[in-house]
Amino acid sequence: MAEMSVLVAYASKHGSTELIADAIGDALRRAGHDVDVRPVSDVRDLTRYGAAVVGSALYIGRWQGDALTFLRRHEASLAGMPVWFFSSGPLDDSAETAQLPAPKAVAEIAARIGARGHATFGGHLAPDARGFVEHFMIRGGRTGDWRNFERIEMWADAVAAELAREGVLGAAGREPTAGAVR
Numbered sequence: 001m002a003e004m005s006v007l008v009a010y011a012s013k014h015g016s017t018e019l020i021a022d023a024i025g026d027a028l029r030r031a032g033h034d035v036d037v038r039p040v041s042d043v044r045d046l047t048r049y050g051a052a053v054v055g056s057a058l059y060i061g062r063w064q065g066d067a068l069t070f071l072r073r074h075e076a077s078l079a080g081m082p083v084w085f086f087s088s089g090p091l092d093d094s095a096e097t098a099q100l101p102a103p104k105a106v107a108e109i110a111a112r113i114g115a116r117g118h119a120t121f122g123g124h125l126a127p128d129a130r131g132f133v134e135h136f137m138i139r140g141g142r143t144g145d146w147r148n149f150e151r152i153e154m155w156a157d158a159v160a161a162e163l164a165r166e167g168v169l170g171a172a173g174r175e176p177t178a179g180a181v182r
């Protein structure tokens with residue numbers, strides 16, 4: 001089987017998660033994969049992909065609605081390929097100091113499709129972010145950038161290494177790596 005592309009699909013309200021997805025895509029490309037980095041809402045079907053990384057910003061403890069819609073719509077396709085999830089959000093160093101669990105709805109889908117892993121990365125809130133709740137968070141001094149691109153790249157490198165170990169995308173065993181789903 002010819003090597004297929006890797007999809008990196010993301011949901012991002014203010015753009016911070018998009019940059020995380022870009023960094024993951026760059027790391028996978030450096031490892032030799034053909035990669036598409038796209039917003040979840042732009043992806044219609046997964047037939048050309050042999051593996052996927054799917055991530056969303058966290059809002060009130062959940063993935064964004066379009067990311068959950070994407071997972072539900074494509075659950076059958078995702079079950080047939082290696083899949084990793086990531087969440088981005090914490091506006092503190094908690095993502096660095098603990099393995100934060102995936103939101104419940106994501107963990108349930110991850111279990112059903114046999115996802116390989118889930119990681120939570122620190123988030124970012126810019127002082128000029130628009131939005132009602134954002135306004136109050138900014139006034140409350142919650143702005144800052146907790147994204148650790150070194151850690152993000154290391155995680156993506158582990159994903160790339162697991163894909164390379166398999167040789168053929170979509171084949172082989174299903175031991176969780178790059179952070180078990182929890």
Ligand SMILES: Cc1cc2nc3c(=O)[nH]c(=O)nc-3n(C[C@H](O)[C@H](O)[C@H](O)COP(=O)(O)O)c2cc1C
Nearest residue numbers: 012013014015016017057058060061089090123124
């Ligand atoms: C209204 C609001 C609610 C949020 N809720 C959470 C949350 O429940 N958990 C979390 O870790 N981060 C939360 N965050 C932080 C965001 O996930 C963080 O700013 C993230 O980097 C935003 O990504 P984006 O720029 O891609 O939209 C929240 C931020 C806002 C503005």
